[in-house]
Amino acid sequence: MENITTPQTSASSAKVLNVDLQLCFALYSASLSMTKTYKPLLAKLKLTYPQYLVLLVLWEKDGLTVNSIGERLFSDSGTLTPLLKRLEKIGLIQRQRAIEDERKVIITLTEHGKLLQTQAADVHTQVACSTGCTLTELKELNSQLILLRTSLINKLVTP
Amino acid sequence: MENITTPQTSASSAKVLNVDLQLCFALYSASLSMTKTYKPLLAKLKLTYPQYLVLLVLWEKDGLTVNSIGERLFSDSGTLTPLLKRLEKIGLIQRQRAIEDERKVIITLTEHGKLLQTQAADVHTQVACSTGCTLTELKELNSQLILLRTSLINKLVTP
DNA sequence: CACAATTATATTGCACACAATTTAATTGTG
DNA sequence: CACAATTAAATTGTGTGCAATATAATTGTG
Numbered sequence: 176m177e178n179i180t181t182p183q184t185s186a187s188s189a190k191v192l193n194v195d196l197q198l199c200f201a202l203y204s205a206s207l208s209m210t211k212t213y214k215p216l217l218a219k220l221k222l223t224y225p226q227y228l229v230l231l232v233l234w235e236k237d238g239l240t241v242n243s244i245g246e247r248l249f250s251d252s253g254t255l256t257p258l259l260k261r262l263e264k265i266g267l268i269q270r271q272r273a274i275e276d277e278r279k280v281i282i283t284l285t286e287h288g289k290l291l292q293t294q295a296a297d298v299h300t301q302v303a304c305s306t307g308c309t310l311t312e313l314k315e316l317n318s319q320l321i322l323l324r325t326s327l328i329n330k331l332v333t334p
Numbered sequence: 335m336e337n338i339t340t341p342q343t344s345a346s347s348a349k350v351l352n353v354d355l356q357l358c359f360a361l362y363s364a365s366l367s368m369t370k371t372y373k374p375l376l377a378k379l380k381l382t383y384p385q386y387l388v389l390l391v392l393w394e395k396d397g398l399t400v401n402s403i404g405e406r407l408f409s410d411s412g413t414l415t416p417l418l419k420r421l422e423k424i425g426l427i428q429r430q431r432a433i434e435d436e437r438k439v440i441i442t443l444t445e446h447g448k449l450l451q452t453q454a455a456d457v458h459t460q461v462a463c464s465t466g467c468t469l470t471e472l473k474e475l476n477s478q479l480i481l482l483r484t485s486l487i488n489k490l491v492t493p
Numbered sequence: 494c495a496c497a498a499t500t501a502t503a504t505t506g507c508a509c510a511c512a513a514t515t516t517a518a519t520t521g522t523g
Numbered sequence: 524c525a526c527a528a529t530t531a532a533a534t535t536g537t538g539t540g541c542a543a544t545a546t547a548a549t550t551g552t553g
Contacts, residue, residue: 196390196458197476198465198472198473198475198476198479199368199372199461200387201475201476201479201480201483202361202364202365202368202479203365203368203369203383203387204407204408204483205361205365205479205480205482205483205486206361206362206364206365206366207365207408207540207541208408208482208483208486208487209358209361209362209482209486210362210540210541211486211540211541212486212489213358214541214542223507223508223509224362224509225508225509225510226508228359228362240531240532241531241532241533242530242531242532248359248363249363249366249367250509250510250511251510251511251512251532252531252532252533252534253510253511253512253513253532253533253534253535254509254510254511255532256532256533256534257508257509257533257534258508258509261508276518276519276530276531277517277518277519277531278517278518278519278530278531278532279518279530279531279532280531280532280533302358304489305485305486305489306357306482306485306486307481307482307485307489308482308485312478313357314357316357316360316475316478316479316482317356317357317360319471319475319478320357320360320361320364320475321360321364322466323364323367323368323465323466323467323475324360324363324364324367326464326465326466326467327364327367327368327370327371327464327465328367330371330463330464330466366510366511369510370510370511373511373512382537382538382539383539384538384539384540385538385539399501399502400501400502400503401500401501401502409539409540409541410502410540410541410542411501411502411503411504412502412503412504412505412540412541412542412543413539413540413541414502415502415503415504416503416504416538416539417538417539420538431502435500435501435548435549436501436547436548436549437500437501437502437547437548437549438500438501438502438548439501439502439503494553495552495553496551496552496553497550497551497552497553498549498550498551498552499548499549499550499551500547500548500549500550501546501547501548501549502545502546502547502548503544503545503546503547504543504544504545504546505542505543505544505545506541506542506543506544507540507541507542508539508540508541509538509539509540510537510538510539511536511537511538512535512536512537513534513535513536514533514534514535514536515532515533515534515535516531516532516533516534517530517531517532517533518529518530518531518532519528519529519530519531520527520528520529520530521526521527521528521529522525522526522527522528523524523525523526523527
């Protein structure tokens with residue numbers, strides 16, 4: 176689309192414009208496409224993708240606080256509180272204040288919530304197939320995105 | 335985190351679970367981080383990232399219909415109509431029905447909207463720097479994400 | 494030309510994402 | 524111990540993202 180003649184040192188030149196711009200959009204649109212791919216599969220379990228992420232965290236380690244879940248998923252109480260209330264409403268989790276520190280809310284899976292893990296197992300596989308990527312590709316892309324995310328988050332806190 | 339012993343043919347094994355799971359989440363969280371990186375930069379221009387994307391499209395080619403913009407950005411009227419109304423409200427674009435086909439709404443940049451392009455030029459560069467990637471890396475990641483997106487979208491229409 | 498089908502946008506409703514503020518509990522300090 | 528500071532969630536408000544539906548204009552067909 177445009178010819179980049181900048182040397183391969185760092186992405187600081189004005190010529191970078193379109194490349195980085197394209198990357199951001201590629202990231203943004205690929206992420207939305209991924210969510211759309213998950214949607215019909217998760218709909219069978221009556222879940223949204225963010226709700227599914229919370230369950231993944233809880234299936235790995237149950238009884239976490241809202242904050243711990245938020246740290247794992249890079250989101251805060253403004254997002255999590257209403258989401259968790261919905262998960263509670265459909266009977267997948269329980270929310271209860273910690274006895275030793277009543278500021279904390281402990282999230283626990285119900286039996287139904289635990290059982291859902293088995294049904295959800297297929298979901299991953301189907302999405303992985305839809306990516307059309309090999310395992311190696313998935314793993315490489317994964318590492319690159321994690322590096323990118325780390326870089327972006329670090330620049331956020333210390334600009 | 336877990337040992338994958340599946341051969342490198344396709345991502346269809348049950349062992350894939352956590353890897354693809356990580357990729358989807360890496361994509362999701364990297365995309366959100368990117369938006370957060372843009373946020374303070376775009377706030378100076380009183381823009382959100384999706385609004386900025388619409389302007390990018392219009393700066394490239396003005397006078398498009400809602401649909402054309404939607405095709406470019408992979409989004410529909412449900413998202414675009416309110417977004418475009420906000421851009422109109424802050425005086426960056428104009429919305430007017432096409433005279434030859436009154437179902438269509440033509441989006442045109444105002445003078446203010448055109449002038450904003452200059453001020454927005456810095457934004458790309460700053461975000462590119464925050465990625466901590468070289469140009470080569472940005473370009474490669476970009477291509478991979480486009481491939482991934484294409485694959486996902488194709489699987490969506492023909493499952 | 495009437496009228497069903499199609500097309501383009503708008504509307505509605507729900508679920509995030511996130512900044513900013515509030516509330517309530519706990520901790521630290523004099 | 525009182526009280527300011529801190530911490531953990533919840534709340535509020537704005538802006539998407541998207542499915543489903545509605546509305547209005549245009550096109551295709553008999």
